[in-house]
Amino acid sequence: MTGAILVGGEARSSDRFFQATDPATGELIEARFPEAGIEDVDAACRLADLAFMDYAMSPPTRIAAFLEKIAENILAIGDDLIVSAMRETGLPRPRLEGERGRTVGQLRLFAGLVRQGEWIDARIDPAMPDRAPAPRPEIRSRKMALGPVAVFGASNFPLAFSVAGGDTASALAAGCPVVFKGHPAHPATGELVARAIQSAVSDCGLPEGVFSYLPGPSHELGQALVAHPLITAVGFTGSRAGGLALMKTAAERETPIPVYAEMSSINPVLLLPSRLKAAAEALGGAFVGSLTMGAGQFCTNPGLLLVLDGPDADRFLDGATKALVESAALTMLTPGIHAAYCAGIEALADHGGARLVARGLVGEGPHMARAALFETSASQFLSDPVLSREVFGSTSLLVRCKDEAELCAVLEGLEGQLTATLHMDEGDQALAGRLMPRLIRKVGRILANGWPTGVEVTHAMVHGGPFPATSDGRTTSVGTMAIERFLRPVCFQDISDVLLPEALRQDNPLSLPLRVDGQRI
Numbered sequence: 001m002t003g004a005i006l007v008g009g010e011a012r013s014s015d016r017f018f019q020a021t022d023p024a025t026g027e028l029i030e031a032r033f034p035e036a037g038i039e040d041v042d043a044a045c046r047l048a049d050l051a052f053m054d055y056a057m058s059p060p061t062r063i064a065a066f067l068e069k070i071a072e073n074i075l076a077i078g079d080d081l082i083v084s085a086m087r088e089t090g091l092p093r094p095r096l097e098g099e100r101g102r103t104v105g106q107l108r109l110f111a112g113l114v115r116q117g118e119w120i121d122a123r124i125d126p127a128m129p130d131r132a133p134a135p136r137p138e139i140r141s142r143k144m145a146l147g148p149v150a151v152f153g154a155s156n157f158p159l160a161f162s163v164a165g166g167d168t169a170s171a172l173a174a175g176c177p178v179v180f181k182g183h184p185a186h187p188a189t190g191e192l193v194a195r196a197i198q199s200a201v202s203d204c205g206l207p208e209g210v211f212s213y214l215p216g217p218s219h220e221l222g223q224a225l226v227a228h229p230l231i232t233a234v235g236f237t238g239s240r241a242g243g244l245a246l247m248k249t250a251a252e253r254e255t256p257i258p259v260y261a262e263m264s265s266i267n268p269v270l271l272l273p274s275r276l277k278a279a280a281e282a283l284g285g286a287f288v289g290s291l292t293m294g295a296g297q298f299c300t301n302p303g304l305l306l307v308l309d310g311p312d313a314d315r316f317l318d319g320a321t322k323a324l325v326e327s328a329a330l331t332m333l334t335p336g337i338h339a340a341y342c343a344g345i346e347a348l349a350d351h352g353g354a355r356l357v358a359r360g361l362v363g364e365g366p367h368m369a370r371a372a373l374f375e376t377s378a379s380q381f382l383s384d385p386v387l388s389r390e391v392f393g394s395t396s397l398l399v400r401c402k403d404e405a406e407l408c409a410v411l412e413g414l415e416g417q418l419t420a421t422l423h424m425d426e427g428d429q430a431l432a433g434r435l436m437p438r439l440i441r442k443v444g445r446i447l448a449n450g451w452p453t454g455v456e457v458t459h460a461m462v463h464g465g466p467f468p469a470t471s472d473g474r475t476t477s478v479g480t481m482a483i484e485r486f487l488r489p490v491c492f493q494d495i496s497d498v499l500l501p502e503a504l505r506q507d508n509p510l511s512l513p514l515r516v517d518g519q520r521i
């Protein structure tokens with residue numbers, strides 16, 4: 001790790017440098033990192049475009065081997081990666097070791113998907129020369145990579161949602177070169193991973209433009225990347241303001257492109273009456289575990305609790321309070337995120353319509369967050385949209401609803417969400433059944449008797465949801481379905497075998513699963 005801008009196989013420097021902050025001490029970390037400029041954006045995008053068709057038309061085995069090589073190279077960095085991420089993010093070792101496992105596992109899962117070939121969705125509708133009144137031509141289609149993709153890393157997952165994270169893995173799996181905008185909060189960690197990918201490109205004999213890494217702390221850099229005419233799609237995880245700004249730029253280009261932004265969610269948790277009666281205090285304690293995990297810096301953090309008012313709601317609050325007042329303050333990722341959290345808590349505390357229930361322990365460090373729990377009534381909540389805004393960190397608001405109608409009104413008033421959680425038992429089935437259609441309209445993932453934090457990386461996972469949870473609720477950013485975001489169908493009508501992509505040739509040289517005249521074979 002030397003402090004470099006990686007444009008294809010080249011390591012570049014700059015006359016402008018930036019430093020990260022150690023959030024645990026508040027001090028600048030000594031290493032200086034060159035800031036990528038517009039000329040680097042242009043060079044990286046041109047190389048990505050040059051690499052595109054060669055990479056995209058590679059046999060699936062070549063792309064899969066590349067993804068596996070990236071995973072191997074990340075593991076080969078060893079403990080330096082964990083130590084670097086701990087220093088730059090303030091996150092603890094076990095969390096980061098787990099995140100490295102998730103990152104590597106995610107790359108391997110996509111490798112398996114790519115090899116299996118179903119994602120290509122190869123379809124053949126044979127010609128019907130004798131069809132009356134007009135013959136039918138032969139029609140074949142497959143899914144193809146979109147082109148070079150710009151990916152923005154998230155501050156809160158320096159590995160699993162950053163340089164070799166889900167967006168990069170799904171874009172590379174689809175056959176798209178990636179130009180990565182490094183998050184300025186973890187430049188050393190970012191560069192270590194970027195170099196692992198750069199080496200994998202050369203280890204696998206791929207064209208150098210398949211991956212570039214552009215570190216820097218300026219909005220201009222990210223804006224120039226999204227505006228670059230050779231970029232064909234964007235993957236982003238971060239703030240609502242950042243996601244909206246990139247969506248605007250993408251939409252105003254001469255050729256507009258899709259932006260897949262994961263932004264803002266408060267993740268309602270519904271404590272249904274029969275389950276609450278049976279386990280109110282225990283649920284309160286378990287809730288605090290999810291709320292405070294990682295200082296609450298998850299887009300899946302349970303930021304809203306919905307309950308039918310009564311003594312069991314009070315018992316839940318008692319259980320939560322007991323756990324919360326003993327919860328340790330934790331270092332947040334950056335001074336900016338800490339300041340935004342403190343401002344959000346202050347606004348809720350000063351809000352006449354919400355009552356502070358409990359706070360966690362005070363911390364010693366400069367950017368430590370104390371957990372917080374507030375409560376309000378459904379009528380207050382419905383009357384002021386400020387109460388439903390996300391405060392990124394370990395705070396949550398319990399809303400007391402006087403009856404089912406009020407609970408439904410609260411659900412209907414919510415914006416799109418990544419998740420909704422039902423705590424329920426058999427006695428709650430009927431109510432849950434009535435709520436389900438409302439939840440399906442609002443969220444990407446509905447879960448029962450668990451907590452929304454900690455997303456599994458699987459084939460059926462959906463980490464998405466209607467706006468503003470994401471910019472496009474038709475897709476997911478976690479799990480293998482994410483590959484769909486970076487593909488488009490291309491159809492070949494009466495094209496001779498020799499001109500067809502290998503995936504669609506008559507003798508099926510890639511042994512792909514096919515759909516012939518609508519039937520899977």
Ligand SMILES: NC(=O)C1=CN([C@@H]2O[C@H](COP(=O)(O)OP(=O)(O)OC[C@H]3O[C@@H](n4cnc5c(N)ncnc54)[C@H](OP(=O)(O)O)[C@@H]3O)[C@@H](O)[C@H]2O)C=CC1
Nearest residue numbers: 155183216217218219222223238239242245262263299392
């Ligand atoms: N949905 C989620 O999962 C997450 C949400 N957040 C939210 O984001 C807040 C800030 O955290 P942070 O990680 O810095 O997220 P940001 O959205 O501020 O930044 C994420 C990335 O986008 C870039 N970016 C941000 N705004 C713009 C813009 N207008 N134009 C071009 N590029 C932009 C940033 O680069 P640069 O700064 O160099 O411009 C960075 O690389 C948190 O307090 C929280 O509210 C954070 C993490 C995850």
Ligand SMILES: O=C(O)CCC(=O)C(=O)O
Nearest residue numbers: 297298299300453454455
């Ligand atoms: O909870 C998780 O595992 C993922 C959360 C996430 O996507 C995020 O916080 O950005």
